[in-house]
Amino acid sequence: RRRGIPEAILAEGKTPAEVAALTTTAVETTGRALVTRADADDAAAVRTAFTAGPDADDELSAAVDHDERTRTVVVHGDEFTPPSLDATVAVVAAGTADAAVAGEAAIVAREIGATVDRVDDVGVANLDRILDQRDRIAEADVVVVAAGREGALSTVVAGLVDAPVIALPVSTGYGVGGEGVAALQGALQSCSVLTAVNVDAGFVAGAQAGLIARAVDAARRD
Amino acid sequence: RRRGIPEAILAEGKTPAEVAALTTTAVETTGRALVTRADADDAAAVRTAFTAGPDADDELSAAVDHDERTRTVVVHGDEFTPPSLDATVAVVAAGTADAAVAGEAAIVAREIGATVDRVDDVGVANLDRILDQRDRIAEADVVVVAAGREGALSTVVAGLVDAPVIALPVSTGYGVGGEGVAALQGALQSCSVLTAVNVDAGFVAGAQAGLIARAVDAARRD
Amino acid sequence: RRRGIPEAILAEGKTPAEVAALTTTAVETTGRALVTRADADDAAAVRTAFTAGPDADDELSAAVDHDERTRTVVVHGDEFTPPSLDATVAVVAAGTADAAVAGEAAIVAREIGATVDRVDDVGVANLDRILDQRDRIAEADVVVVAAGREGALSTVVAGLVDAPVIALPVSTGYGVGGEGVAALQGALQSCSVLTAVNVDAGFVAGAQAGLIARAVDAARRD
Amino acid sequence: RRRGIPEAILAEGKTPAEVAALTTTAVETTGRALVTRADADDAAAVRTAFTAGPDADDELSAAVDHDERTRTVVVHGDEFTPPSLDATVAVVAAGTADAAVAGEAAIVAREIGATVDRVDDVGVANLDRILDQRDRIAEADVVVVAAGREGALSTVVAGLVDAPVIALPVSTGYGVGGEGVAALQGALQSCSVLTAVNVDAGFVAGAQAGLIARAVDAARRD
Amino acid sequence: RRRGIPEAILAEGKTPAEVAALTTTAVETTGRALVTRADADDAAAVRTAFTAGPDADDELSAAVDHDERTRTVVVHGDEFTPPSLDATVAVVAAGTADAAVAGEAAIVAREIGATVDRVDDVGVANLDRILDQRDRIAEADVVVVAAGREGALSTVVAGLVDAPVIALPVSTGYGVGGEGVAALQGALQSCSVLTAVNVDAGFVAGAQAGLIARAVDAARRD
Amino acid sequence: RRRGIPEAILAEGKTPAEVAALTTTAVETTGRALVTRADADDAAAVRTAFTAGPDADDELSAAVDHDERTRTVVVHGDEFTPPSLDATVAVVAAGTADAAVAGEAAIVAREIGATVDRVDDVGVANLDRILDQRDRIAEADVVVVAAGREGALSTVVAGLVDAPVIALPVSTGYGVGGEGVAALQGALQSCSVLTAVNVDAGFVAGAQAGLIARAVDAARRD
Amino acid sequence: RRRGIPEAILAEGKTPAEVAALTTTAVETTGRALVTRADADDAAAVRTAFTAGPDADDELSAAVDHDERTRTVVVHGDEFTPPSLDATVAVVAAGTADAAVAGEAAIVAREIGATVDRVDDVGVANLDRILDQRDRIAEADVVVVAAGREGALSTVVAGLVDAPVIALPVSTGYGVGGEGVAALQGALQSCSVLTAVNVDAGFVAGAQAGLIARAVDAARRD
Amino acid sequence: RRRGIPEAILAEGKTPAEVAALTTTAVETTGRALVTRADADDAAAVRTAFTAGPDADDELSAAVDHDERTRTVVVHGDEFTPPSLDATVAVVAAGTADAAVAGEAAIVAREIGATVDRVDDVGVANLDRILDQRDRIAEADVVVVAAGREGALSTVVAGLVDAPVIALPVSTGYGVGGEGVAALQGALQSCSVLTAVNVDAGFVAGAQAGLIARAVDAARRD
Numbered sequence A, B, C, D, E, F, G, H: 001r002r003r004g005i006p007e008a009i010l011a012e013g014k015t016p017a018e019v020a021a022l023t024t025t026a027v028e029t030t031g032r033a034l035v036t037r038a039d040a041d042d043a044a045a046v047r048t049a050f051t052a053g054p055d056a057d058d059e060l061s062a063a064v065d066h067d068e069r070t071r072t073v074v075v076h077g078d079e080f081t082p083p084s085l086d087a088t089v090a091v092v093a094a095g096t097a098d099a100a101v102a103g104e105a106a107i108v109a110r111e112i113g114a115t116v117d118r119v120d121d122v123g124v125a126n127l128d129r130i131l132d133q134r135d136r137i138a139e140a141d142v143v144v145v146a147a148g149r150e151g152a153l154s155t156v157v158a159g160l161v162d163a164p165v166i167a168l169p170v171s172t173g174y175g176v177g178g179e180g181v182a183a184l185q186g187a188l189q190s191c192s193v194l195t196a197v198n199v200d201a202g203f204v205a206g207a208q209a210g211l212i213a214r215a216v217d218a219a220r221r222d
């Protein structure tokens, strides 16, 4: 029971060998895998596992796609057919520092099959930027908003569009309320309607957006 | 721009007179109003405002529905036609103490037009109860799970159904992690995919569920 | 050395008799007094102290002005000439629940001699309201922004005007980050430039705005 | 007075030389020692102390067993006869990341003399896995449940078996409530009856389980 | 599946009518009930439910025992045969202020069938008092230690006896670390082996002690 | 809309390449840039971008000024004319450890055009030092006070001068309240009137001081 | 073993009857008693216990001294000879709101036998007041400093005198760091040498000052 | 005004060059210096400054004493005559991990001139160890107790001796309440009379003990 969410291996706290083994099992049993919070060693170990050589699995052939910025590795077994949903997820990011976490969310939503529209660099210190993108965001079926520091962007976006909004706080900011804590508390206290995931939980935000996209897609197909 | 969410007046921290005035304005401008966290005095003031008498507004005639358990007052102007969506929200509650907050979520979702299915008293200390309701919950388009103390029910439900799940932590429990804090942190740390609202934020959970129901309904009508 | 700030008596935690005695001393020595966080009993005791009768001070005659909403009592001895500055403070409030704290700030700034412009009900859930007031706020020499819950309004205002902005978090919101904590942390993490005072510290925000107004006034008179 | 618990040296915060010296003393006086949270250098220093060579203690001969995964070193002097209890401890772990801490608990319980049954990879995101192991766990006299993130597994297990359950929160999870905090608070708020140890305190959980096993063993021998 | 633990109704946060209804159901289905954190009104409502009169259940006859100090109500249906275990629980309390919470633990353990030995007023500010009771406590199969403020008593007791110790922090103490927080953290950091329950969780401590007593009793009967 | 504040790039959490690129854009569009929290690599990358060579921008020629102590890099395009205000900012620091953060504030205020007067090493453990500087500080139009540990200096300075004071807590101090937390809370609780910025937020304190200086300068020119 | 400290009964959380009984026992066994945090009912119950009448103890005759402001009751049995030390404790308070807690400390120190010198209303917002009292405070053998909000007074005093200083944080201040938390953290982070007691722990500060006075007195008598 | 406390340079957060410069100044102006929290580089820089060579100060000749375990460097100029007090400080440590912090306290007290008696390895998990040392500790004029984890030792010692006790929490322990937090809160909540310093603040504890020793010495000389 995976709800269309790819089996995800959280690389942090695991050795590259463990990551590679869990990835191999996931590809064997579900056709694909998604490694999150992977560093270069984790990615190399995964790549090696799917490449001819002493450590590789002879039976398994797969496309391995490592994205350094988001620290994800996507593996598609050669037999795997990616799902495709008739639904769109907008992934909105406030600034440069929010782009990596937003990217993780985007990759997960895409793996679930949604069309993803990225809207970057629209922090509220300059309101014109987000107001300019309002119509584009309003076209999505569900919106993820990645923002750190005080995270005001998620409140503003949820005040601008009709679709459900998921706030994705990012671990920026120093001092009291830093590391995403103020952004998360701001989402929980938002005077616009939205739900939240934990700080830096791009995987969860993207997956929940994907689940909503699946529900919309299924309804469209009814 | 209300996204189909009724104008909501948070009664706490306002005088009954302020509550009644804001409610009247909402009914005048949007046809209805929802008062949350209302006590008996707030409810009485609202009722008086819509009843013939010196304090009443002559032009306004409305049905006033006060639910003591959930502390909500729903007001529908006589002209108001409630929306009706082709989409279902399941509202699941762990125990007796979670029922009031769950009820607030249910009322909001219903006001947005969703069909609401209440599933009560399925706390995880006795797993059979929730397993017995699995098929019923699986029929909903979106699920709200209200649970206090350690809030494990939301993780369990999100592991059982395909629909998006919204965790609604409830302010039960004493000592460290009490008053819903452990339940909220548990939702943020959940090993199943879900999003969270703040402790006791039944309004927000129900409204977000309603927004998802609206998206599904719109897709069904496509 | 009072920097033009009226002697302020924080009534909370003091008996009405203590409040009245401290107020009398302040009026005797500085010509006026400001009581903050006063309840009805504190106000009555102060009023009695400046009215003919057994408890009244024969020598002292003063105008006593009690504002219930902001819980302040302003006392001006008959000899007192209020200062008047050639400088304006805008006091901006997000919603009804923020008005009392904003009002406390406004009274202090006015006592220091500033012209105060109140801008109410411009919360960011509906951006049009604040955008509509932008030009008006831009005319002030310094701006105080009172907002509770996630407090996003202070970030937005500081992105719209050139004047220095002081964020005044208000103790609204329940659950994690409630009681003004998220609003304060949001101000400390703001991606616009601003400084902050503690939750509900209307007196401090108004006094600092008054000090800036004094500096501007002095410069204008140079 | 050690209650059958091996003298334990917490290696963290000590130099390898200090660890080796304390271990030697423990073996000399009690016949054995247990080093916890040992890194490779600590283990090497201990091994050296019990091996012929300039740093070794001539009189002391011992079996040194270093387990990298659990970061423990078990040392049994040649004269030492391990205790053996007629009682079983089940050590249940939610996922891969919980295995190391669970392993520390298992080693301590085994050193006290209990039979240990390890049940791994039964996290609640997939309830079938834990339900499948229910009968096996129910055979133990006492159960330790190691789980990180939201730690819901300990509540679920305590709802499934009659034996006393000890929750062992594990320092996984990022963001708010991460590093085991949510898991610990969840255990303290659990709606099933259980007691808790601190985050990652495998030693304490295993030792308490061992003490209960000793009580059961003594009663069996009555 | 109750593990011999009486069905417990937490009265706090429930109306007396709800408490009485839940108690009645528990007595009907399990022969008895235990109400915790009950005030006078809760106790009266329960008593009324089991007494001839309009609100009483004709079929149900039961002994109702309300203990004001511990805020518990124990109800035994006339048919109910209390269990009796061949095992002893010592319940140790530091001072007067800890006695009520200790009493709650004692009542639960007794309801599970254990023999309970109460040791009061042995706080560590005067070590002689606890040293004098050492032999008596050492006779128990399991020990609960109720202590507030810094809670040092639980560490001291666990250093004096061989049996498993359960620390029960009590919500005494003011200022930082007050309300039982320091006592709970002290238990989690204890340099003696013990497990902990949440602040004031007398029910949980007593129930876990009862489960251990049941395990010992079963082993004795083997 | 920059209010005269230089575009600032927070280097922390960005790669040197990203920092250089953002700096280049800022110089191209606004004539200058300010990099904060820059390490040696960030500074080198910026310098390279404005120096002839393969990575350099041919069109752009600029003066690059790296200050190691404050971790700032100031870049002025050759065309850029620095602003000059008729207003003074005093930047007061308690001790050696506060000097770097104070320096960041000073640089920002200077970039905005203010005259900056640095007053160092006047911690309150020796009151004579600050009393000796009182007249000098009193000449400034606005004062920034950088202090760590308990941060008492900001309260003392705000009691000595008439100008508005901005408290800048510094992340010194170990243990509870360390890393600037006590200093920030002390500023928020100050019994003198002042506003605060977050711990180590030299940029924000300096920028707000600069905004006040701009207001004063504009008034002087009226 | 009481170290010359009177047996103290903390009235909070005890019934008046319990307080009276513990007080009676203390007077019987040690000749006197000190009740702290007593309300009017506690005081009345104690007074009654030492007055002829049905509830009074015939054998016990004592002077009962209730101080409302400090919430203490001092009871001296008729036989009791108060100790008298050749040592002085200065008790310094910042403002009106600190006087009650300071008074509790003073009473305890006096009961131990020290000469107490009270210095009130010397908060640091006006440095002249404390500088004026410097020589007087410098005459004491040990100094207690009671201050709330940011508590800067304790740092300032410890910078002015040679004697050991005990910081006594007071639970004033609202918002973040309020209720004495900032004052306590400020004491723990003080850049002057001092030790601290918990918020509002006048009893502990006074008792420790009394212990130091006893040591000095004993040395003087050598 | 140093109260007999050596000028102390906190090396953490300073460069070795800064540490050496501040040390040199201190020796020049006060005859000696104490560097705390020094690493090897800091110590080397200090040593070099007082040794013939290019970096050395020709005029200054001094004895430099670096203690690695406590991370302190004591520097006595050749002219410096160490003070000598007729008073004793006992420095008591719970375990190996507490010895370094205890050592820092001991060095400071000794520099102030007190006789220091070190009592090590008397943690309360084995009460006999501390009871055995009771008479020895009782001979001191003032006692410092260094203990980490739950810090119960300070409460126990303050219950055993008449002298004033200073609790010195140590940053041991992992998980919730770890890093000395539980030990500090335990000291603040202690049911014995004592005062506290911050976690790991050996310098402050030793200096305050030294100030008390000075007061006792002065009284002895009266």
Ligand SMILES: Nc1ncnc2c1ncn2[C@@H]1O[C@H](COP(=O)(O)O)[C@@H](O)[C@H]1O
Residues within 6 Å of the ligand: A007, A008, A009, A010, A036, A037, A201, A202, A203, A204, B191, B192, B193, D095, D096, D097
């Ligand atoms: N970046 C992530 N954040 C949160 N949860 C994740 C993340 N990556 C994977 N997961 C979840 O963690 C589970 C795997 O955990 P593990 O067994 O520790 O690898 C997956 O099934 C996902 O549900």
Ligand SMILES: Nc1ncnc2c1ncn2[C@@H]1O[C@H](COP(=O)(O)O)[C@@H](O)[C@H]1O
Residues within 6 Å of the ligand: D007, D008, D009, D010, D036, D037, D201, D202, D203, D204, E191, E192, E193, H095, H096, H097
């Ligand atoms: N991993 C651990 N977690 C908690 N307590 C431990 C651990 N390892 C050892 N201990 C306890 O710490 C004591 C040793 O502490 P120490 O003197 O610092 O080595 C032992 O007696 C054990 O009771």
Ligand SMILES: Nc1ncnc2c1ncn2[C@@H]1O[C@H](COP(=O)(O)O)[C@@H](O)[C@H]1O
Residues within 6 Å of the ligand: E095, E096, E097, G007, G008, G009, G010, G036, G037, G201, G202, G203, G204, H191, H192, H193
């Ligand atoms: N106001 C107070 N603050 C802190 N400790 C106190 C206070 N009053 C009494 N105590 C201490 O608490 C002990 C009495 O506690 P109890 O047995 O609860 O009455 C006394 O022996 C004192 O050591």
Ligand SMILES: Nc1ncnc2c1ncn2[C@@H]1O[C@H](COP(=O)(O)O)[C@@H](O)[C@H]1O
Residues within 6 Å of the ligand: F095, F096, F097, G191, G192, G193, H007, H008, H009, H010, H036, H037, H201, H202, H203, H204
């Ligand atoms: N280990 C320490 N812990 C606390 N305070 C210290 C320590 N070492 C030095 N100090 C204090 O810090 C001051 C020096 O601070 P700084 O100017 O940052 O070097 C000294 O005057 C001491 O009062």
Ligand SMILES: [Mg+2]
Residues within 6 Å of the ligand: A011, A012, A013, A014, A015, A016, A019, A039, A042
């Ligand atoms: Mg890895």
Ligand SMILES: [Mg+2]
Residues within 6 Å of the ligand: B011, B012, B013, B014, B015, B016, B019, B039, B042
């Ligand atoms: Mg109301």
Ligand SMILES: [Mg+2]
Residues within 6 Å of the ligand: C011, C012, C013, C014, C015, C016, C019, C039, C042
């Ligand atoms: Mg009052």
Ligand SMILES: [Mg+2]
Residues within 6 Å of the ligand: D011, D012, D013, D014, D015, D016, D019, D039, D042
């Ligand atoms: Mg080591």
Ligand SMILES: [Mg+2]
Residues within 6 Å of the ligand: E011, E012, E013, E014, E015, E016, E019, E039, E042
């Ligand atoms: Mg009730």
Ligand SMILES: [Mg+2]
Residues within 6 Å of the ligand: F011, F012, F013, F014, F015, F016, F019, F039, F042
């Ligand atoms: Mg960088």
Ligand SMILES: [Mg+2]
Residues within 6 Å of the ligand: G011, G012, G013, G014, G015, G016, G019, G039, G042
């Ligand atoms: Mg009472």
Ligand SMILES: [Mg+2]
Residues within 6 Å of the ligand: H011, H012, H013, H014, H015, H016, H019, H039, H042
């Ligand atoms: Mg250094």
